[in-house]
Ligand SMILES: Nc1ncnc2c1ncn2[C@@H]1O[C@H](COP(=O)(O)OP(=O)(O)OP(=O)(O)O)[C@@H](O)[C@H]1O
C-alpha cells in the first residue's frame with residue numbers, strides 16, 4: 189500500500205475538550221478509506237483537520253502533522269486555498285451555489301483563471317459526466333441548481349469539487365440525506381473515482397463501509413481503536429470494540445467517575461487496590477478497573493459484589509485486557 193496522507197500525532201481540541209487523541213496513521217493512495225465509529229467520536233473533526241476547516245471554529249485547534257505530498261497542511265505558513273483545492277469536500281447535505289448548473293461547475297475553474305468559453309464548456313461536460321449527472325442535465329445547464337433533486341444536487345456538488353482537480357476527496361456522510369437510489373448513485377461514482385483519487389469517507393452506515401472501503405479506521409472517543417484493510421477489519425477485527433461496533437452490539441459506555449489501571453498486578457493485589465479506590469469514592473459513583481489477569485476478571489467482581497457494590501459490566505476489551513465497572517454502594 190502506498191501512503192498518500194501521513195498523519196502523525198494528531199490532536200484536536202475544541203477549547204479544552206479534546207476531540208482527537210494522538211492519532212498516527214497512513215491513508216492509502218487511490219483507495220477508499222472509511223472512517224467508522226459512534227456519534228461524537230471525532231470523525232468529522234478528523235476530516236476537518238485535513239483541509240483545515242477546523243480553523244473556522246472559534247477556539248478549535250489541531251496539533252501534530254498531516255503530510256500530503258511532502259507538505260504539512262497543519263503548518264501555519266501553508267497556502268490554505270491550495271490545501272482546500274487539493275482536497276475536495278463532499279458534505280452531508282448538498283450545498284449548491286445559488287446559480288445555474290453550468291456556473292456551479294465553472295465557478296472553481298473561473299476562480300483559477302480559466303475564461304475561455306470552449307474550455308469551460310469542456311470542463312463542465314467532463315465533470316458532470318464523471319459525477320454521473322450529465323445525461324440528466326445536459327439540456328438544462330442554464331437552469332438554477334436549486335431545481336435539481338437532492339440526490340442530483342449531491343452529484344452536482346461532487347462534480348463541482350472535482351472541477352478544481354483535487355487529489356483527494358473527503359466525504360462526510362455524503363449519502364445520509366439521500367434516498368436509497370441517489371445514495372447508490374453516489375456510491376457507484378465513488379467506486380469509479382478511486383482509480384484516480386484518494387477517497388476518505390466518514391459513514392455511520394456499516395453496510396456502506398463494507399460496500400465501499402478498501403481500508404477502515406475505527407475511532408472511539410477521539411482515539412484510534414483499530415485500522416487495517418477492510419476485509420481484515422470486517423471479517424476478523426483485532427479489537428473487541430470494533431467487533432461490537434460492526435455487530436451492532438455497541439452500547440453507550442457508562443459514565444465513569446474514576447479509572448484504575450491494574451495491568452501487571454496479579455490477584456489478589458488487584459482486589460486490594462480496587463477496594464482502596466472504591467473506599468475513596470463517593471457513594472453512587474462508578475469505578476472502572478482494567479485488568480489483564482484472567483483470575484482477577486472473576487475474583488474482583490465477585491469480591492465487590494460480596495461487599496454490596498453493584499457490578500455494572502465486565503467485558504473483554506482486547507485480547508489481553510478486561511474492563512470491570514462497579515458502582516459504589518449507596
Ligand atoms: N464546534 C464545536 N465546539 C465544541 N465541541 C465540538 C464542536 N464540534 C464537535 N465538538 C465535539 O467534539 C467531539 C467530536 O465531534 P465530531 O463532530 O468530530 O464527531 P463525529 O464522530 O463526527 O459525530 P457524528 O457521527 O455525530 O457526526 C464531540 O464530543 C463533539 O461534541
Ligand SMILES: [Mg+2]
Nearest residue numbers: 231232233360
Ligand atoms: Mg460528524
